[in-house]
Amino acid sequence: MRSPSCRVQAFLAAGHVCSVMGVEEYPELAERFRVPIVVTGFEPLDILEGVRRAVRQLERGEHTVDNAYPRAVRSEGNPAAQAMLEDVFEVTDRAWRGIGVIPGSGWRLSDRYREFDAEERFSVTGIRTVESAACRSGEVLQGLLKPHECEAFGTTCTPRNPLGATMVSSEGACAAYYLYRRLDTTPLEASPVA
Ligand code: SF4
Numbered sequence: 001m002r003s004p005s006c007r008v009q010a011f012l013a014a015g016h017v018c019s020v021m022g023v024e025e026y027p028e029l030a031e032r033f034r035v036p037i038v039v040t041g042f043e044p045l046d047i048l049e050g051v052r053r054a055v056r057q058l059e060r061g062e063h064t065v066d067n068a069y070p071r072a073v074r075s076e077g078n079p080a081a082q083a084m085l086e087d088v089f090e091v092t093d094r095a096w097r098g099i100g101v102i103p104g105s106g107w108r109l110s111d112r113y114r115e116f117d118a119e120e121r122f123s124v125t126g127i128r129t130v131e132s133a134a135c136r137s138g139e140v141l142q143g144l145l146k147p148h149e150c151e152a153f154g155t156t157c158t159p160r161n162p163l164g165a166t167m168v169s170s171e172g173a174c175a176a177y178y179l180y181r182r183l184d185t186t187p188l189e190a191s192p193v194a
Contacts, residue, residue, distance in 0.1 A: 001033040007143035010036040010054035015046070015069040020085070022077025026065040034063045041069040088113055097131060097165035099138050132157075135164035140173050147177035154178060 001008065016037045017043070030037045036057035036077065040050030050068050057063065067073055086107035087110070094106025109117045118124060134152045147153055147166065159162040159175050166172035 001035065003142060005142065005144060008035070008039070009143075012040040012047070012050045012054065013037050013065075015039055015041040015072055018067075018069070018073040018077065019083045020078050021159060022082075023065055023067055023073065023075055024077075030063050030065050036063050037065045039065070039067040041072060041075050070121050097129075097137065099141065116123075132163040137164035137166040137174065140166050147174040148181065154181070156172070 013023070023039055026037045029035075036054050036058075038050045038053045040046055043073065046069060053066050055066050057066070067075070089107035090110040092106050092108045093101055093103050093106050095101045108119075114120055126190065132152075134148045134150075134156065136145055140147055140150070150157070151176075152163055157167050157174070159167060159170075159178060160169045162175075164174065167174040167178070169175060
């Protein structure tokens, strides 16, 4: 959101994350970036309701946190699950595909569980992933580019052969565009009025 070119206007906060972490960290972000944040589930009606609430806030010039998924998400989240996360993991810097390193944005196993850490056990710490130069997922994630506007979309980049993060999982923007592009039809010409 600090990027001058970022065009994201609102967020649908993932309900499965919020069911564990709660929503109490979001109001400060909504206020700081003056952006609506709507906690949303994954059923089609949940998504539509999340979009509807986000658009309603934008139309009204509001920027609050709205929990549209109360059947699964409580404000405080799940304290027992949070305690387990706190025990097993510790915060670390993490590189996000298409964006780069964001300080304090990831987890790694805490020292208490070091014996289970594959990076320690198998000496794999030197592995570096190289992103395809053709991939523009960073721009997709910032709302600067529609997936089908990427030259690799549907040609060299498909769900079976993804070049970037947003084509990897079914919930990624590029994968969703690929899956549903059959719906991207040219509007029919208006029928003559009888
Ligand atoms: S279509 Fe593929 S290459 Fe293009 S931005 Fe999306 S993931 Fe990257």
